[in-house]
Amino acid sequence: MRHPPRAALKEVADNSAARLVRDVSDSGLVEHVQLTAEDLLLRPWRDEDAPAVREALRDPAIAQWNPQGGGPIDDEIALSWVRRRADWSAGDHASMAVTSAVDGGLLGSVSLHRIHDGDASIGYWTVPAARGRQVAGRAVLRLTDWAFVDLGLHRVELCHAVANPASCRVADRAGYRAEGTLRESYRYGDGRRYDEHLHARLATDR
Numbered sequence: 001m002r003h004p005p006r007a008a009l010k011e012v013a014d015n016s017a018a019r020l021v022r023d024v025s026d027s028g029l030v031e032h033v034q035l036t037a038e039d040l041l042l043r044p045w046r047d048e049d050a051p052a053v054r055e056a057l058r059d060p061a062i063a064q065w066n067p068q069g070g071g072p073i074d075d076e077i078a079l080s081w082v083r084r085r086a087d088w089s090a091g092d093h094a095s096m097a098v099t100s101a102v103d104g105g106l107l108g109s110v111s112l113h114r115i116h117d118g119d120a121s122i123g124y125w126t127v128p129a130a131r132g133r134q135v136a137g138r139a140v141l142r143l144t145d146w147a148f149v150d151l152g153l154h155r156v157e158l159c160h161a162v163a164n165p166a167s168c169r170v171a172d173r174a175g176y177r178a179e180g181t182l183r184e185s186y187r188y189g190d191g192r193r194y195d196e197h198l199h200a201r202l203a204t205d206r
């Protein structure tokens with residue numbers, strides 16, 4: 001497996017023509033990148049994000065639908081959460097802070113995880129103050145385009161609880177087709193197992 005030196009942070013604008021297409025499964029490496037989408041800037045996580053992440057992960061809806069496991073979210077847990085997501089060196093995930101391109105404020109989180117052999121899963125949340133303007137859908141769309149074009153992935157899956165209709169809208173808006181219902185497939189924040197919708201996008205979908 002080749003391990004080229006990690007490149008410096010690079011900025012990739014929407015529809016940039018200058019893209020390096022490669023297959024992650026060949027290189028085992030995912031390089032840090034920044035992506036823009038209208039008024040959104042998706043960028044790697046930084047230590048300074050920890051206080052905002054601590055507040056976000058304490059939001060009841062995020063605690064329910066993006067459970068972190070373990071105990072209450074304190075400063076130390078938030079910092080290690082941010083640092084784990086900032087380290088892409090294993091090549092199995094690409095986790096981004098979704099921020100305002102205007103003032104840099106944290107709006108949410110979007111990540112590709114379980115990147116392997118052309119496949120990945122995508123997950124997301126938005127802070128309560130950012131909801132109602134399709135931040136998640138736009139961030140998912142942008143990261144998915146990057147996954148197909150720059151990482152050379154073929155299939156990205158998205159799962160959400162059937163009981164979380166806002167997340168279903170995010171999936172639909174980002175072009176993730178519904179593929180079926182998984183029965184009692186995941187234990188969410190309240191400790192109960194929920195049915196989930198499986199959605200997915202293929203690089204070849206129109």
Ligand SMILES: CC(C)(COP(=O)(O)OP(=O)(O)OC[C@H]1O[C@@H](n2cnc3c(N)ncnc32)[C@H](O)[C@@H]1OP(=O)(O)O)[C@@H](O)C(=O)NCCC(=O)NCCS
Nearest residue numbers: 061062065125126131132133134135136160165166167169
């Ligand atoms: C789900 C979530 C990511 C949506 O993100 P967002 O960018 O803020 O999305 P919006 O508020 O613009 O809502 C997205 C869509 O869901 C719809 N929606 C919002 N709340 C809804 C509800 N309770 N029932 C049905 N639809 C709802 C909105 O009307 C919008 O529809 P549209 O695209 O047709 O306009 C955000 O609400 C969130 O972080 N929730 C808590 C954690 C979570 O659910 N994470 C996802 C785990 S899979």
